[in-house]
Amino acid sequence: MRTISMFALLSLALSGGCAQSAPAPDEWQKPESLFAPVRPAALDPHSHARPELARVRHLSWDARVDFSRRRIEAVADLTIAQSPGATELHLDARDLDIRNVYDQAGIALSYHLGPDHPMMGRDLVVRLRSDTDHVIVRYRTTEGAQALQWLTPAQTVGKKLPYLFTQGQAILTRTYIPLQDSPGVRITYDATVRVPKTLAAVMSAEHKGDRVDGDERVFTFAMPEAIPPYLIALAVGDIAFQELGPRTGVYAEPGVLPAAAAEFADVENMMTAVEELYGPYRWGRYDILVLPPSFPFGGMENPRLTFLSPTTIAGDKSLTSVVAHELAHSWSGNLVTNAAWADFWLNEGFTTYIENRILEKIYGKRRAKLVESIGRRDLLEELDDLGRDNPATALCRPIDDENPDDSINSIPYDKGSAFLRMLEVNLGREKFDAFLRTYFDDNAFSSMTTKKFSARLEKSFGADKLDALQVNSWLYRPGLPDNVPAVESDTLTQIKTAAGAFAKGQPLAQLSTQDFSSLEWVLFMRALPRSLDTQKLAALDQKLQLSTTKNSELRFEFLKLAVANHYDPAVPSLEQFVTSQGRRRLVRPMYDGLMKSDWGRDKAQRIYRTARASYHPLTQETLDGIVGEP
Ligand code: BES
Ligand code: ZN
DSSP states (O other), X not given: OOOOOHHHHHHHHTTTTTOOSOOOOOGGGSOOOSSSOOOOTTSOTTOOOOTTTEEEEEEEEEEEXXXXXXXXXXXXXXXXXXXXXXXXXXXXXXXXEXXXXXXXXXXXXXXXXXXXXTTTBEEEEEEOOTTOOEEEEEEEEOTTOTTXXXXXXXXXXXXXXXXXXXXXXXXXXXXXXXXXXXXXXXXXXXXXXXXXXXXXXXXXXXXEEEEEETTEEEEEEEEEEEEOGXXXXXXXXXXXXXXXXXXXXXXXXXXXXXXXXXXTTTHXXXXXXXXXXXXXXXXXXXXXXXOOTTOSSSEEOOTTEEEEOGXXXXXXXXXXXXXXXXXXXXXXXXXXEESSGGGHHHHHHHHHHHHHHHHHHHHOHHHHHHHHHHHHHHHHHHHHHXXXXXXXXXXXXXXXXXXXXXXXXXXXXXXXXXXXXXXXXXXXXXXXXXXXXHHHHHTTTEEEOHHXXXXXXXXXXXXXXXXHTTHHHHHHXXXXXXXXXXXXXXXXXXXXXXXXXXXXXXXXXXXXXXXXXXXXXXXXXXXXXXXXXXXXXXHHHHHHTTTTOSOHHHHHHXXXXXXXXXXXXXXXXXXXXXXXXXXXXXHHHHHHHHHTSHHHHHHHHHHHHHHGGGSOHHHHHHHHHHHOOO
């Protein structure tokens, strides 16, 4: 007789997915309806949507981008599917100015807006008639819209024309479009976007055409595949295009376009590399949009059109792993999507793992191992910071009361990818690759939970095997299981030896650093003790031209050391670094470091006072918490 394995038992006990206990109902959750008084616990806690009552299927968006008023005036025509007996549609709306709501015949529908929850915004409840199949909302965005950054001409590279871009992930699409803003509610969309005639619009969709109409240019787009709402994206500005390959190209401001095209020339190879592993690219084209420097992330995987920070352009393709990462999301994240934000590791852990497999194929094992070792180091540091028994270090955990944007740390990315690497090493690469390939095929264009994923693993490899590999520990427990595979990298050992010798006083010229690329130097600096004397900092700066290098990661590592050691000569470079770009991962540690000492505090406050206006709302929010609101 077969005994029930620990794996099966634990899976039963954890049947609520990541939600191990039901959330306490808050004020804002109190239902307004007599007809649907109970909010099922299985719903996405970060959305007001009640898709089990009525569900949005398609968005037809007609939008005018008004730069003079800094707002979007739009009509969102939502095609909906009602469940039998449904009487209302629940939409997410945050900081939206709702003008009116009507049905397919133009007849007004009654609606009301629930209380404004600080994280989720309002529940826009629309009363349905039994024949309502379109709910059409006319609205305007407001100044508070966190998904939007409006840039003045001065904040662009060209300096002549304004720019607008959106950032929907995780729960911000609702600040510019009223819809069911949950990653479990996939929709198709089409859009008509009117912009000033001198500008161009691009979206995470197929460009169907554009024409001039008076002072405006009208662009039309269509996304025929069902996507989660956080992947709807728009950018408007002086945007030019250059082809890279038959199905790839790059969009950027004209002044950035040549450098961008050269930097990302390998993208077609990267696509082929992933396709060999996990099956066809299913989105038609893959283009890259290089945004103005205030873009708050390194990259954002908007389907068909990855958004990328210009800080990834180093001039020597050394930072293109961000492209590998965003491209990998075309499978993990965009094709198979975390069902709720508690499953975020399914997006980012898979993607970090696949990113590494791409790097291995394109640049070889040595570089891939090095990159993996950076991730491991980040993970160990994160675990030390948070504490290994901190529930926040579990891959899958309830985050009902937290803003999902606050859980962007090394856990979902690097613990997630270490878990998948552990499976690969123990199950065999060939078998695991085959498993992933069918995982993407079978679940294409649908949502995934941690529980569904582990059930699939169990079906393929057996519960006993998963017990032996501590799979439930990996998924649901804090810390790091002891079967985490070591990341062996000779290069890393060599780097650490060199860093140790330098820290002890050996001159840089005497170290064997001849074949160091920028990646090795990043690791070298990270391997140094935090406390360094002025002479060593000056030697490093001189050798690598760190105060002026175009390589943002090199400069970032050096400036962290400079701040930690109150190194005055680097202050102008530091100031230039945090005012010339607004990528949150690159600016936050600078302000953090400065605020820690008397030496840095007034520098941080002085710089932030003038720089704040140029940062994205998300970066502002983060930095307000560090430097204080001016
Ligand atoms: N999807 C993420 C960015 C994101 C996550 C935005 C959560 C908002 C909420 C993107 O794919 C990402 O991970 N970007 C990284 C780069 C990557 C190479 C690790 C970034 O921007 O740092
Ligand atoms: Zn990612």
